[in-house]
Every structure is written in structure tokens, then in C-alpha cells.
Amino acid sequence: MEILKFKNFKAIKSLKRFEQELTLKVLSRNGILERGVVGIWESGCTYSRGGVGYPGTGTLLQLARIAGEIKSFSTEGWVAPKLSRRMDKFMLYLLTAGKKALADGGVTEQVMAEFDKAKCGILIGSALGGMKVFHEAIQALKISYKKMNPFCVPLATTNMGSAMLAIDLGWMGPNYSISSACATSNFCILNSANHIIKGEADVMLCGGSDAAIIPIGLAGFVAVRALSQRNNDPAKASRPWDCNRDGFVMGEGAGVLLLEELEHAKKRGATIYAEFLGGSFTCDAYHMTEPHPDGAGVIICIERALAHAGITKEQINYVNAHATSTPAGDLKEYKALVHCFGQNPELKVNSTKSMIGHLLGAAGAVEAVATVQAIKTGWVHPNINLDNPENGVDTKLLVGSKKERLDIKAALSNSFGFGGHNSSIIFAPYK
Numbered sequence: 001m002e003i004l005k006f007k008n009f010k011a012i013k014s015l016k017r018f019e020q021e022l023t024l025k026v027l028s029r030n031g032i033l034e035r036g037v038v039g040i041w042e043s044g045c046t047y048s049r050g051g052v053g054y055p056g057t058g059t060l061l062q063l064a065r066i067a068g069e070i071k072s073f074s075t076e077g078w079v080a081p082k083l084s085r086r087m088d089k090f091m092l093y094l095l096t097a098g099k100k101a102l103a104d105g106g107v108t109e110q111v112m113a114e115f116d117k118a119k120c121g122i123l124i125g126s127a128l129g130g131m132k133v134f135h136e137a138i139q140a141l142k143i144s145y146k147k148m149n150p151f152c153v154p155l156a157t158t159n160m161g162s163a164m165l166a167i168d169l170g171w172m173g174p175n176y177s178i179s180s181a182c183a184t185s186n187f188c189i190l191n192s193a194n195h196i197i198k199g200e201a202d203v204m205l206c207g208g209s210d211a212a213i214i215p216i217g218l219a220g221f222v223a224v225r226a227l228s229q230r231n232n233d234p235a236k237a238s239r240p241w242d243c244n245r246d247g248f249v250m251g252e253g254a255g256v257l258l259l260e261e262l263e264h265a266k267k268r269g270a271t272i273y274a275e276f277l278g279g280s281f282t283c284d285a286y287h288m289t290e291p292h293p294d295g296a297g298v299i300i301c302i303e304r305a306l307a308h309a310g311i312t313k314e315q316i317n318y319v320n321a322h323a324t325s326t327p328a329g330d331l332k333e334y335k336a337l338v339h340c341f342g343q344n345p346e347l348k349v350n351s352t353k354s355m356i357g358h359l360l361g362a363a364g365a366v367e368a369v370a371t372v373q374a375i376k377t378g379w380v381h382p383n384i385n386l387d388n389p390e391n392g393v394d395t396k397l398l399v400g401s402k403k404e405r406l407d408i409k410a411a412l413s414n415s416f417g418f419g420g421h422n423s424s425i426i427f428a429p430y431k
Contacts, residue, residue, distance in 0.1 A: 090211040106270055126161065316347065
């Protein structure tokens with residue numbers, strides 16, 4: 001498994017380092033306060049204020065001016081220089097993370113030579129795909145179509161990351177992408193497991209990647225009022241379940257997991273971090289951006305995930321929550337968890353987004369990595385910035401402000417997305 005994330009805009013390049021950062025030190029989050037995105041917005045960005053009480057046109061004065069943009073990322077040794085110059089960042093993150101996942105899993109060229117390439121698949125999705133490439137193409141078109149990158153369409157589509165990685169590796173098994181907003185990664189992970197269960201694949205690289213920290217990406221989330229505006233205190237902007245939360249902090253990066261059929265993994269002597277038990281998807285069928293008021297879709301999703309995994313609710317004692325730090329979403333998920341699991345004194349819940357922000361389509365894969373690391377190490381990372389819990393939130397259920405020891409029996413990881421897409425996946429220690 002491999003994750004690319006930020007700490008002072010630097011990529012975290014190893015699984016061990018990621019686990020250390022989550023459990024020992026919070027990841028800092030810096031503001032984009034000089035040139036670049038905010039400078040572009042403040043130079044004259046206007047929007048139509050539709051709806052009752054919002055007549056006319058106004059300037060975006062209250063801007064989210066913070067984001068977890070990766071500044072020091074390098075593809076050296078992982079992606080050919082020519083491709084690196086041409087590709088969108090979401091694809092570069094994906095390719096690098098995918099190859100590092102193989103390296104972490106001990107899949108060398110010699111080991112891979114023994115694989116049946118027709119049963120090696122890749123399912124790595126993206127919520128927004130190559131936004132920067134597409135945006136640049138639009139700007140070029142204003143001058144002339146001749147100025148456009150001839151590869152702008154394939155390099156912008158969400159499926160091309162999985163395809164390019166397969167071309168590089170020669171893997172000919174199941175290969176596509178799924179885009180279900182911020183639930184994307186979990187959809188990819190569960191579908192990858194199903195390909196293995198059905199005998200269509202022995203090995204699957206799965207996860208998600210997104211890089212939307214550009215003007216059109218951030219401005220779009222500002223317009224829908226999803227982002228935190230705590231610009232003067234960015235390190236405390238992401239604060240799930242806190243009564244003063246005001247939106248999420250956007251991050252970027254990729255998370256990729258290597259799923260492998262058990263006997264196939266044992267035969268090659270692979271180190272097995274955890275066992276994937278199952279999962280589920282549902283839809284709220286309620287609203288484009290708002291969660292269902294009763295959490296009905298989430299409750300059904302969790303219950304179906306438990307049934308698919310073949311375990312009882314009492315066996316779950318750790319939940320990595322979706323918890324993005326939005327006013328509506330956090331409380332709805334919390335109530336759904338209480339409905340499904342009751343006041344289980346053994347249950348602990350945390351939000352990885354409290355420390356690293358929200359990676360959109362990559363979030364679920366990154367949080368799956370955090371979940372598996374918690375199983376492997378016996379440490380669950382803290383919830384930070386929870387200074388004033390929301391009314392109705394029992395902090396006994398939540399991991400505190402410091403890491404905690406937990407012998408995990410089974411772990412649930414939730415990811416939800418615009419459109420009412422819900423996903424829950426379950427991991428357990430391998431025995």
C-alpha cells in the first residue's frame with residue numbers, strides 16, 4: 001500500500017512514515033495566501049447569487065484560502081520524464097502510488113514475471129479526473145484549437161490512470177475506473193475484491209486519486225459552500241464533530257492498495273497486513289449534496305456491509321468515519337453509527353480527515369490505508385481539533401486528542417459522496 005499526502009506541502013513517501021504522522025504528530029495544513037489560486041480569485045471572481053435572499057451578482061469575499069496542496073512531489077524513478085511533463089497531477093499521483101504499492105507488497109519484476117497477467121487488474125478511480133489538463137485545453141481553445149494538447153481528452157478522463165498503469169505493467173485483467181464523488185475509492189476497493197472472489201483476478205491494484213486544487217476546483221466547492229473559511233487558523237480548520245466546524249479542507253494525493261487472493265499471496269510468501277471481509281454500496285436518493293436527514297442510506301449500507309462480511313455488529317470495534325467537518329454530514333453519520341452499533345463501550349471512532357483534510361475521490365483509499373495500519377500496529381490515530389463537541393455527540397465513542405491502543409477485532413471504513421453515494425468496507429486482522 002502507498003499513500004501520497006502532504007505535510008507542509010511535502011509528499012509522505014512511505015507507509016511507515018504515514019502511520020507515524022497519523023499517530024504521533026498531526027499533519028500541518030498551510031494556506032495558499034500568496035500568488036496562485038487566491039490571487040486569481042481575488043483579482044475579480046464574481047458569481048451569480050441565485051435563490052431567495054441572494055439577488056444580483058456579488059464578489060467572492062468569503063473565500064476558502066487554505067488547502068493541502070502537494071508542492072514537493074517527484075515522479076523520478078517511477079514515471080518516465082516525458083509522461084510526467086504531459087500528465088495531470090491526479091494521474092502522476094496514481095501511477096507513482098500504484099508502483100510503490102507493488103514495491104511495498106514485494107512484487108518485484110522477478111515476482112511479477114510469475115503472475116498470470118490476464119488475472120492482474122487495476123481499478124483506481126477519481127472523483128474529478130484531470131481537471132487541470134481540461135482547464136488548460138479550454139484556455140488554449142480561446143486562442144485556437146491548434147494550441148490544444150492533442151491528448152487533452154484521454155489525459156483528462158478518469159479511466160486513463162488505470163489504463164496507463166496497466167500499459168506500463170502489462171496487466172491485462174479487469175481495468176477501469178469508478179467515479180462516485182468522494183465515495184470513489186471504496187467503490188473501487190469493493191469491486192476489486194469482487195473480481196478476485198469471482199475468480200476473474202488474482203491480484204488487483206485499487207484505490208483513488210485526485211488533484212483538484214486549482215481555481216476551478218476550489219471555486220466550485222466554495223460556490224456550493226462546502227469548504228472551511230477558517231483562513232486565519234488553517235491547522236484547526238478541519239474539525240469533525242466540533243460545534244464550530246464550517247466545512248472541509250481540500251487535500252490532494254492518491255491511495256492505492258494491493259488486494260490479492262489468499263492462496264496466491266501465501267504461495268509467493270507475501271506479507272499480509274489484513275483481511276478484506278466485505279462491504280456495501282447504497283444511495284440516499286434524496287439530494288445532490290445534502291445527506292439524508294435520517295441517515296437511512298448510510299444505515300442500510302452499514303447493515304449490508306456487515307451481512308456481506310458475515311460478522312455481527314458486536315465484532316466491529318473500530319470505525320474510520322467519513323466525517324469531513326461539514327455541519328450536516330458529521331452529525332448524520334454519527335447518528336447512523338449509534339443506530340447501527342448502539343453505545344458499544346468497546347467501539348472507537350475517528351476521522352482521518354481531521355488531520356489530512358479531504359482528498360475527494362482518494363479519501364477512501366487513504367483512510368483504508370489508515371484503517372489497515374491501525375489493525376497492523378494496534379494504534380488508532382487521534383481526532384484533533386475537537387474542542388467543543390456538537391450537542392448529542394458522546395466523546396466516549398470517539399478517539400481522543402492522542403493516539404490510543406486498540407486490539408481491533410474488525411474495522412469499518414465509511415465514505416460518502418455527492419449524489420447520496422454511500423459505501424462501507426470492512427477489514428479484520430489476518431489470522
